[in-house]
Each structure stands twice: as C-alpha cells, then as structure tokens.
Amino acid sequence: xxxxxxxxxxxxxxxxxRVLPVPGRVVARQGQAVxxxxxxxxxxxxxxxxxxNIAEGLNVSPHKADKLLQRQKGDTISKSDIxxxxxxxxxxxxxxxxxxxxxxxxxxxxxxEAFASPVELKAGIDGTVTKIIPDWGVIxxxxxxxxxxxWGNGKIAFGLMQLMLDDPGDxxxxxxxxxxxxxxxxxxxxxxxPQVLHRAAxxxxxxxxxxxxxxxxVPLATKIPFPIIVLDGFGKKPMNSAAYKxxxxxxxxxxxxxxxxxxxxxxxxxxxxxxxxxxxxxxEPLLGMDEFAPEQKVYLVNKSYSAQIGIIKRILSKPFKFxxxxxxxxxxxxxxxxxxxxxxxxxxxxxxxxxxxxIETY
Amino acid sequence: MATSRINTDSLxxxxxxxxxxxxxxxxxxxxxxxxxxxxxxxxxxxxxFYNVGEGIRRAMDNLTTATGRKLISSNESLIMPSLPxxxxxxxxxxxxxxxxxxxxxxxxxxxxxTLASTRNLAxxxxxxxxxxxxxNDRRQTSDRINTLMRVRPDVVIVAGxxxxxxxxxxxxxxxxxxxxxxxxxxxxxxxxxxxxxxxIQAQVRSSLEGVGKFHIAPNIRPALNLETISPAQRExxxxxxxxxxxxxxxxxxxLSWSGNYLTPTSGAFARVIRFLSKKYDPDKGVLGVDIGxxxxxxxxxxxxxxxxxxxPYLGVGxxxxxxxxxxxxxxxxxxLPFDISxxxxxxxxxxxxxxxxxxxxxxxxxxxxxxxxxxALLLAVGSTLPDFPSDTPRLAPALLPVVEPIxxxxxxxxxxxxxxxxxxxxxxxxxxxxxTTMVVDQNNLSAALGAxxxxxxxxxxxxxxxxxxxxxGTIIAPVGYAxxxxxxxxVRMTNKSGAETTxxxxxxxxxxxxxxxxxxxxxxxxxxxxFDVGMGGPGKAGEVQAVGGAAGIVIDARGRPLHLSQDPKRxxxxxxxxxxxxxxxx
Numbered sequence: 001x002x003x004x005x006x007x008x009x010x011x012x013x014x015x016x017x018r019v020l021p022v023p024g025r026v027v028a029r030q031g032q033a034v035x036x037x038x039x040x041x042x043x044x045x046x047x048x049x050x051x052x053n054i055a056e057g058l059n060v061s062p063h064k065a066d067k068l069l070q071r072q073k074g075d076t077i078s079k080s081d082i083x084x085x086x087x088x089x090x091x092x093x094x095x096x097x098x099x100x101x102x103x104x105x106x107x108x109x110x111x112x113e114a115f116a117s118p119v120e121l122k123a124g125i126d127g128t129v130t131k132i133i134p135d136w137g138v139i140x141x142x143x144x145x146x147x148x149x150x151w152g153n154g155k156i157a158f159g160l161m162q163l164m165l166d167d168p169g170d171x172x173x174x175x176x177x178x179x180x181x182x183x184x185x186x187x188x189x190x191x192x193x194p195q196v197l198h199r200a201a202x203x204x205x206x207x208x209x210x211x212x213x214x215x216x217x218v219p220l221a222t223k224i225p226f227p228i229i230v231l232d233g234f235g236k237k238p239m240n241s242a243a244y245k246x247x248x249x250x251x252x253x254x255x256x257x258x259x260x261x262x263x264x265x266x267x268x269x270x271x272x273x274x275x276x277x278x279x280x281x282x283x284e285p286l287l288g289m290d291e292f293a294p295e296q297k298v299y300l301v302n303k304s305y306s307a308q309i310g311i312i313k314r315i316l317s318k319p320f321k322f323x324x325x326x327x328x329x330x331x332x333x334x335x336x337x338x339x340x341x342x343x344x345x346x347x348x349x350x351x352x353x354x355x356x357x358x359i360e361t362y
Numbered sequence: 363m364a365t366s367r368i369n370t371d372s373l374x375x376x377x378x379x380x381x382x383x384x385x386x387x388x389x390x391x392x393x394x395x396x397x398x399x400x401x402x403x404x405x406x407x408x409x410x411f412y413n414v415g416e417g418i419r420r421a422m423d424n425l426t427t428a429t430g431r432k433l434i435s436s437n438e439s440l441i442m443p444s445l446p447x448x449x450x451x452x453x454x455x456x457x458x459x460x461x462x463x464x465x466x467x468x469x470x471x472x473x474x475x476t477l478a479s480t481r482n483l484a485x486x487x488x489x490x491x492x493x494x495x496x497x498n499d500r501r502q503t504s505d506r507i508n509t510l511m512r513v514r515p516d517v518v519i520v521a522g523x524x525x526x527x528x529x530x531x532x533x534x535x536x537x538x539x540x541x542x543x544x545x546x547x548x549x550x551x552x553x554x555x556x557x558x559x560x561x562i563q564a565q566v567r568s569s570l571e572g573v574g575k576f577h578i579a580p581n582i583r584p585a586l587n588l589e590t591i592s593p594a595q596r597e598x599x600x601x602x603x604x605x606x607x608x609x610x611x612x613x614x615x616x617l618s619w620s621g622n623y624l625t626p627t628s629g630a631f632a633r634v635i636r637f638l639s640k641k642y643d644p645d646k647g648v649l650g651v652d653i654g655x656x657x658x659x660x661x662x663x664x665x666x667x668x669x670x671x672x673x674p675y676l677g678v679g680x681x682x683x684x685x686x687x688x689x690x691x692x693x694x695x696x697x698l699p700f701d702i703s704x705x706x707x708x709x710x711x712x713x714x715x716x717x718x719x720x721x722x723x724x725x726x727x728x729x730x731x732x733x734x735x736x737x738a739l740l741l742a743v744g745s746t747l748p749d750f751p752s753d754t755p756r757l758a759p760a761l762l763p764v765v766e767p768i769x770x771x772x773x774x775x776x777x778x779x780x781x782x783x784x785x786x787x788x789x790x791x792x793x794x795x796x797x798t799t800m801v802v803d804q805n806n807l808s809a810a811l812g813a814x815x816x817x818x819x820x821x822x823x824x825x826x827x828x829x830x831x832x833x834x835g836t837i838i839a840p841v842g843y844a845x846x847x848x849x850x851x852x853v854r855m856t857n858k859s860g861a862e863t864t865x866x867x868x869x870x871x872x873x874x875x876x877x878x879x880x881x882x883x884x885x886x887x888x889x890x891x892x893f894d895v896g897m898g899g900p901g902k903a904g905e906v907q908a909v910g911g912a913a914g915i916v917i918d919a920r921g922r923p924l925h926l927s928q929d930p931k932r933x934x935x936x937x938x939x940x941x942x943x944x945x946x947x948x
Binding site for chain 1: 779
C-alpha cells in the first residue's frame, strides 16, 4: 500500500520547487546562492483595469473620439499623460488617471492596465538555484536537516533558533518569552494559550515551531505576522521524538529557515524547517514515495496512541477490527516506549528513509 | 464505438475519489448482470504521482487479486474487449470527484431569477460560485473586468434574459467577460458557458468565441417561471471534463479507455436516483445522499424530475473544518453520547482535515466522525429543501418531501460498524417523514451504475434489482406537535403467520420493531393527536406492507424538525438512548 511520506531527517539532500501560481518573471539566476527571504520570482497578481470613455470626456461622438486618440494599443503611459484630445472650444483633453499601458481602444473608449506592484515569491530555504523554470520559478537545492510539520500559517522567515523546552511535552507559556527572544525562532512543545502568540508578536520573534497547538488558536495564528509551524497536530501532544532530538542537538547556533506553507497533501507541500549543514556531495534525497513494509519506521497520525513514532513489526494479513468497530487494513507497530499496538495503515506515514538510512530501531 | 458497447457483457467502472480510487467489476451471472467485486487503492491525483493512472492500476490489481480475473495485459494495457479466457472487460466507464472544486463566476440579470438558476446549474457539479456579476450590482464594466481578473475563475456561466426578454443588458454583461478573456493569457482564460436568451446567441457567440473557450447551451431560464437546467448541465459536464483533463495527469488515458466517457461522480449518482424514481411509487420521490471526504451530494428525483446539489468542502475529511464552521462546535457536540471537552472535539476535526485518510480507532473518535457526517447531511439536505419542486407532497411545509426509498452512499455511512449507527446518522441528518425505506449503498455502486446506465441501462436495472444495496429498514416518522411522552402513534403489526402485536409509540421515542431482515409484515398505523404519518392527512390511519431491514423496522417519533434539548445532561441521555435503541439485535 502506498505510504504518505513525512520527512524528518538530520541530514539529507533537500530539493524544492518554488513556482508562481500564474506565469510571471523569474529573477533568480541558475547557480545563484539564495537565502530563504531572497526573491526568486514575481508576478502581477491582479492588474487593475480602467475603461476611459473618451467620447464622453471630449463630448464628441465615439467615431470622432477614436480619431482624436493620441495613444494607441500597446503604448506605455504615465499618470496625467494626454490620452485623447484636444477637442472643442475649450480644447478638452482626456488624461491618464495612472501610469500603465493601453490595452485596447475603440468605440470611443480606451482600456488601460495600471502598473501594479509585483507579488514576490521567496526562496524559502537557504541553498543554490539548480534549475530555472521559465516564467514560473526555480528549483533550489540544499543539504541539511529537514523537519516537516502538518500545519503552517503561510509565512517565511530565517533566523537563529531559541529552544524553549526541556522536554517534548513542555508547554510554551507567555511568561517565558522575554526580550532575549527578539529576532529568534522559538521552539516549544505545546502551545495552548493565545497570550503566547500575542507576546511573541510584541517582542517580536521571527518565528515559532511547536509540537502541537490548540485548534482554537488557528484564527489568531493565521493572522500573526511571523511564521508558525505545528509539527505534530492539534491538541496537547508532545513534540515527536525525532523532531525533538534533531532540534535540540543538531542545530545549536545555526540559522533555521521556516517555510510555513499550508499543508497540501495532494501537492505534497508540507510546512517545513530546513537547517543548512555541511554535507558530502553524494548525499541522497529521502524517498518521495514509499510502500508500507515490516521494519519500516513510521509516524502515527492518530493522536490516540501513547507515542507518535514506531516500527512496523508486521502488516496484518486480514483487516483488523479496532475498538471503534471500524475494520481496516492494519499493521502491528512497536512504539518507542515498547508498546505493541495495532494501527490502521491509513493512519500511518513513512519517513521516506531507505533501509540503510534508518537512524534507529526500537 | 458506443453502438458496439450496447450489447457488451462485462463492465469495469472506475471511480476516482479524493481519497480512494475504486475499480468495480460487473458481469453476467446466470443470465443477469451482477456486481462481482471491487478493488480499492489510494487515489494518486497528487504527489508523488500526479497521475490517476497509478491509483487505477493498483485498484485494478486488487480487483484481480479478489476475482482472479486478469485485466491488464503483459504490455501494460487494459484488456478490452474481454477474451475467451475470461480476462479483460468489454466496456469501461469512469467517474471522478477528486480535484479542487471548479471556481465559477455566475453572471445574470436579476439575483432571484437568472442568477439563482445560474447558481443552481453550478451546484450540479463540484464547483464553487466565487463571485457573481449582475445587472444591478452598481459595478462599471472595468470593475467587472477587475473582478474576473482577480478571481481567475475556471468557468464563467452567463445567463439572463428570457427567450423573449432582455438582450441589451445581457450584452453589456457579456462585454466585460469578453474583455477579461481578451486580457487573459490563453492558458488562464476561463471557459465561458452562455445559457441565456437564445435570441442573442449569435451576437454573444461573435463577441466571445474568438477570445475564450466558449460553450453555448439552451437558456436555463427560458421563461420567468421556468427553469431548464439539464441541457446546460450536460455542457457544464463537458467543461468539467476538459478542466480535469488539463489539471490531472492520466485523465486523457482514462478518457481513451472509456470512449471519452468520464462523468462527475455527483452527476452519475443523480442519474441512478432519477432512474429509480421512475421505478418506484410515482407519488413519492426518491432521495440519494452521498457524504464524501470533500463534499456532500444531495440528489432527488420526483417522477423523473431531478434536483441535484453538490456542496463542496462540506464533508467528513478534507471538508471537515468547513462542516465544523458551518455547524458551530455546539452543532457537532450535541450529537455526542459522552462527555468530552470542546477543545478535544475541535482538535480532532482539525487533525482529521489534515489527515483525511486516517481512521477512527476509538469509539469516541468514531462518534465525532459520525457527528460530522450528521451535520454535513443536515446542512446539505436543509439547504436543498427549498429547491425541491414545490408540488411535491410534504407532511408539513419546510420538511423533507415524502420520499421512498432513501439511498445513502459514502464511507462514513457504508463503513459504519453497525447498521444501527448508519441508520441513526441518516435519521438525524435527513429527518425523513411519513413511511419510507432507508438503504445503504454498501459497496458505493450508485455512481458506477449511473455512469453505466448511459451505455448499458439493462446492467443498471438488473444490478439495482439484485439486492446489492443493504436495506436498513422501513422507517415510520409521524409528524406533528405534542408534549414529550404523549402517545402519538398506535402500531398494529401482523406477521406472516397472522400473529399480531400492538405498540403505542410516545412522542420523543425512537423504537425498533424487531422484524428480521427480509421478513414482510403488515402494519396498521393509527396516528394520535392529529399526527400525520402520510396516510392522507393528520390523524388519518392506514395500512402499509413493510419489510424488515438490517436494523428492523424503526419508528422515529422524535418530531420534525428534530429538536435536541438545550440541557446538556438531558440531551446526552437522550442521544445515548437513541444509540442503544438502534443497537437492538433484530
């Protein structure tokens, strides 16, 4: 059975496509080193159009107005430029209301597209542009630690990390956030209190990574100006051990790139943090897809189990009936705490590690 | 090619859902078409495959494992037509509900007339009306252009003007659409479907044909009091197919296998409901509901006349947070038969949306998912009520018309651990009235049968008659007002051997008559206190022949609409009692 993949790895090759939602202009060059906040491409999200009624403005017939046009289709215009005229006793003219381009003329009217500020697409990670996708974006590659989460508020940041937990289950409280947190990316276990987000915004911090967060905070977290990544889900679950270990050991005094994009399972986009590290050139990427198999390290998405990471001991040959009464294909999984549990395959994710990449077994 | 498939034998139906792809095999057994087996696999619309082909292949492999029937040849192509060694199939049909709902801008003259019809047309498929443009919205042409450029719709549906009505106003609206299409790149220009005043078709065509992907359909509002959706619905389906082909990898291959026959799952589901409405009591309608991960579909047909509404994002998986938002947390909590914090329920639902494929492991998790299912149904059926034909018989205004049977599909129903749980979700969510029969499409065949009907109607008829659906039971739901505990219905049941039992049902109760599956009984129903059970008016008695289903025969005297107590303790006790009532072994 196909296994969805969630990557948590202390060292891997990270290759990310950054593309615009609509065609635009790629500003990065192939081979360019980029940091997460560098702009790699831009596009005009929704240009503003205005139709000027020249005939009405000049007080002439549409046919005559067309003859009095001073600018034609395709012309670039500046604000207050004369578009048409003069006409009549008082030498009436029609001027451009803003800078832009004439897109269409005729029937006594002119359609103008206003110049608009482009929407910028940021690199999101620290790395090198390895490929340009003309009009759409780039592919960026880096080597380092990668931790994927399950919810993000859509923002990007880059900065030094400050650990706010001694245990994966430590709750981040507002009182703990002082001025030393200014400009850093905070890492906490649980986040349940809106005051934490308000306090962090006031300091201000550059970003926040937590194991779990109350779903009641989603509306507020969406509006918060810095990126927030929830690694494991909504509720009160400790941060998963793999992410906790990685964040508390590998990354001291290193910059961390947060790309808190929304989790879109179809597109394979997950919110993630990347810490660029020195690594050999021949390092391989993690698997983009996987199949469930015995001895595979897996992540449990269902929050009812006592731990979130385990090893598949066997895949059951027949569907298993769970306490809920639901019968489904299942695996027997040895959790980190030694407990052996049955889990629906549909509630498991693989870490996308090749057999020789697995870090530890239980 | 279609002609050659009329007399085909075996048929493979592929259904591509947001979560799962299924392959369903039908063939002739002892001279009758039968459903043989299905294979299921995760859908591969998105990462890492971005091609539905892998999911289809795996679903077919699982079907082959289940049946032993080889479907794929050694050169990796579908074996079609079937071979003498019983490998392959003779025809293939496909349905799809996966993919983001189409973004639609509805354009019409008046809100309550043409725009309403345009919305109704959009609601027949997986689509969301993201903006509307109407004559009196006070926007200039340039504002309308800006709206279209900002929203970037997949489809613009233009209606307006009865066939002898307005033309200049419609052409003014068309101007903005034409200009927006002209300004868009070829890839980004939306499909335009014109279904307005037929007298200006030629002018509209000349304005729009050169600048966009232009489709034309008969007027959806040819007269003020007449709405004709079906022809435009077919055109919208063609557009849907074109968009999905461009968006999703592998759809092109599927189209070639199926002879270009791919249909939205909702449309195919509605077709089977329409089919059934011609078969059953013409005085009653037939209702179908399909609760999906991402959307909920309500399809009804009254003597062949169809009402179809698709509610995108209202679901129990990827649509669960929208179901929560539209219901409010209390709307979900009220159905839970145990104490649990609001936070825990809200967290569970947000986690479910992020991992829509995950399954409930504990009874509490299951109850939350079933509460979501109830609410999705309640919202979808409630929103559809005003759109059912006004001349359909109802026991009271604003209640569900009298329908029989009610067919339910979707995993939350069909994979409920017990028939009682499935039935209780349906009773709470649909709130049927009078006497009806509730059936579950346990193998989720409806859409496949609807799709098959177009090329092999005999297959659809014979499979529908072959007890493929699970009869949950006959439902008797008297309508009226009384104090809790007041007797409202007297039921005298006579079984095949002539033995009689009598029960008096009190208001507020949910009772099961222990009639075994398939057992036929005669029920004499005498409503009390002017309650109406659909026998000709309030207080009128009558007899019905009823058949026991998996949950027996159920009398739902809880009132319509169903009101739950505001007192949480009392409400919880009641909900627990209802759960227990329908878990009775029959």
